[in-house]
Amino acid sequence: MNELVHPYHCFIRPTVTHTTFCPGCGDGTVAQSILRAIDGLGMDMDDFVFVSGIGCAAWIPSPFFNADVLHTTHGRPIAFAFGIKMGLPDKKVMVVSGDGDLVAIGGNHLIQNARRNIEMTVICVNNGIYGMTGGQAAPTTPMGVKTTTTPYGTFENFFEDISGLVIAAGASFVARWTTAHPRQLTNSIKKAIQKKGFAFIEVLSQCPVQFGRKMGTGNAVQMLEDYKKRSISIKEAKKLSPEELRDRIVVGEFVDLDKPEMVEEVTRMIRRASGEVQEVVDAGRG
Amino acid sequence: MDTLRIYDELCKGVEECGICIYVCKEEVFRPSETLNQKGYRPPVIVNEDLCTQCENCMIFCPDLAVVVSEKKRKKGSK
Ligand SMILES: Cc1ncc(C[n+]2csc(CCOP(=O)(O)OP(=O)(O)O)c2C)c(N)n1
Ligand code: SF4
Ligand SMILES: [Mg+2]
DSSP states (O other), X not given: OOXXXXXXXXXXXXXXXXXXXXXXXXXXXXXXXXXXXXHHTTOOGGGEEEEEOSSXXXXXXXXXXXXXXXXXXXXXXXXXXXXXXXXXXXXXXXXXXXXXXIIIITHHHHHHHHHHTOSEEEXXXXXXXXXXXXXXXXXXXXXXXXXXXXXXXXXXXXXXXXXXXXXXXXXXXXXXXXXXXXXXHHHHHHHHHHOSSEEEEEEEOOOIIIIIIHHTOOSHHHHHHHHHHHEEEHHXXXXXXXXXXXXXXXXXXXXXXXXXOHHHHHHHHHHHHTTSSOOOOOTTTO | XXXXXXXXXXXXXXXXXXXXXXXXXXXXEEEOSSOOTTSOOOEXXXXXXXXXXXXXXXXXXXXXXEEEOOOOOOTTOX
């Protein structure tokens, strides 16, 4: 009798014996959702370069995935990913990092590279907190929540709609899911990987230790249940007023469109400038 | 071949995590009587027969500590 073997253990670096996450952390579910997407597309880890910043979520690919991984400085993974894509345009480049990393300190890299529409997949693991450093308030921490740095509750308006920000910046593909939707998340990751352009997926992920335990939102299971209860599809959300949508999490694929991608545009420009191809005047693009 | 397998040594415990027991719609798991090497209490399989192979426990497990075998073909079909 042959023993059952986990289908994704082959994607894990042999020297890594376990994930770095606390018990019940959603980041491990996101990690598996990514591996399932890669496996489902019939792709290989060698097709990818993974890039992460600093934070718990940055440990999803590094050192866990048995692949080329660049674990970069805080807030900068998208900038590194841009460089990798320019140098190795045939590789699939995937950034996996936290809300603090990508939207706080790294916010402008996110906005500008979504605008440029550089082909890469960016998975923003949003736990609404700086998890790794001890639960400090982030720009994504819901207003009024008590954190390590805001013992009386946060008093700032917060980024409720990171996906909306990236849509406005001009990304080709934008989706939002939670760790209560790992199957849907995998499907969106598959589409994001295949997208010729900036593909952004926001995943709400439970941090039961620095968020749940400290803020009284409960343990991993209670936080998952909360995600399930608060989630609403884009179609259903359209029927509700802004007041009715307060505290709800709109999930689904918001944007999936084709538009000029910068690395390809640069290649085209180089071929024109070097005389390899004749200059074609495109009135539309100026 | 078995329907399910739990990698005890990868599990971070049903007390702190417990996602497998929560997402299983049947009562396939129960907390183990004993702890693993890291001091966490993994689940044990008590009702393998009830497993519908929905794969929820496998897909949700943050530590890739559960495997479900692919759904069997219906009896009689091949
Ligand atoms: C330049 C710089 N500033 C601050 C820090 C400290 N720091 C490390 S991780 C982190 C926040 C990470 O938050 P997030 O990206 O949301 O990741 P999480 O741990 O929540 O997954 C901060 C502020 C740092 N490492 N480098
Ligand atoms: S601190 Fe929070 S985000 Fe970081 S590993 Fe622990 S549970 Fe996960
Ligand atoms: Mg965070």
